[in-house]
Amino acid sequence: MKATQRNFASVAAGAARKARIFFFCGPDEAGAHAAATRIAAMLDAPGEKVEMEGSDLKKDPVRLADETRSTSLFGDRRHIVVRANGDEAHDAVKILTDSDAADIAEGWPVLIVANGATDKSRTAKLLEKRDDALVVMFYPPDLASVTAEVRRLADAAGLRMGSELAQRIAASVGLDIRMAASEVQKLALYLDADAQAPRSVNAEDLDAIAAETEDDGMMPLVDAVLSGDAAAVPHELARFKQLGLNPVGTVLAMERRVAQLAQLAARLGDRPDVAGFVKGEVDARRLFFRDKDAIARQLQQWRGARLARLGERLIELHRSLLADSQAAPLLFAAGCTQIAQAARGRR
Secondary structure, rough: OOOOOHHHHHHHHHHHHHOOOEEEEOHHHHHHHHHHHHHHHOOOOOEEEEEEEEHHHHOOOOOHHHHOOOOOOOOOEEEEEEEEEEEOOHHHHHHHHHHHHHHHHHHHOOEEEOOOOOOHHHHHHHHHHOOOEEEEEOOOOHHHHHHHHHHHHHOOOOEEEEEEHHHHHHHHOOOOOHHHHHHHHHHHHOOEOOOOOOOOHHHHHHHHHHHHHOOOOHHHHHHHHHHHHOOOHHHHHHHHHHHOOOHHHHHHHHHHHHHHHHHHHHHHOOOOOOHHHHHHHHHHHOOOHHHHHHHHHHHHHHHHHHHHHHHHHHHHHHHHHHHHHOHHHHHHHHHHHHHHHHHHHOO
């Protein structure tokens, strides 16, 4: 069966009971990961989490079906999470789905998070018409949807939080739902809150736990690179190194910003007044007001084919960082400098 990002929340509980294979894909990798985490929490006795890489399954596609029938040393229950790029897991899923329905039903649940895949990919086509599978594609969220998700997470954690604070969290993490969930967890621990003992959250509480995320996070570097601020990039790279931030996580933040720019560019169309358009998006609460100036600059520089090439360049950089972790800092710095120079050349 196939669901949409919009109705996933309403079908998740039923799918967790009935389906055995889950395929989460689309340009919003954070949303796909969050969906897998949510389904895993809804499984009946999920047991041990077994993680597998799509690249390993591509080399040994029989392994997935074998793993669904395996048992741990102590005979405990399991669920399998596969992290794949594109259709890496296709052959493994084909072997699994060619098994008897009874074998699949008795095997461990399989949750696949496929970065770079879509609901039109070969793996999705294998699963979308099956009653024992669920396919969902996730698009980059806007500020309003992440704000709503932050409030939902806060309610579940026993935090009474208004929309303004929820929006502040959503914007501070670059609309990354996984990071937003982490901020909510930190707040709950800080206030000693839970569903049985709820606590109210104020701005001072958020300042106490979120200062590092907002003031020392990755977004200043993201904005400097994508805005073509060549003078600021060396300083931001030095600060990035000093703070020990994650290159892969920062490239993911850049990919999310590019996806956001693509959505905005589609709504903007051929209108020349970029600043006026961005102001309208802020007034409609689809953009955080602090991002207004950076978004306006980036929309001026990245449109159409240039924006598409930027997305491709970031995917290449992402893959190179994963392939060579030892050289990742140098690759990351070089990639940031090249992108900033390309953006500056557009001015």
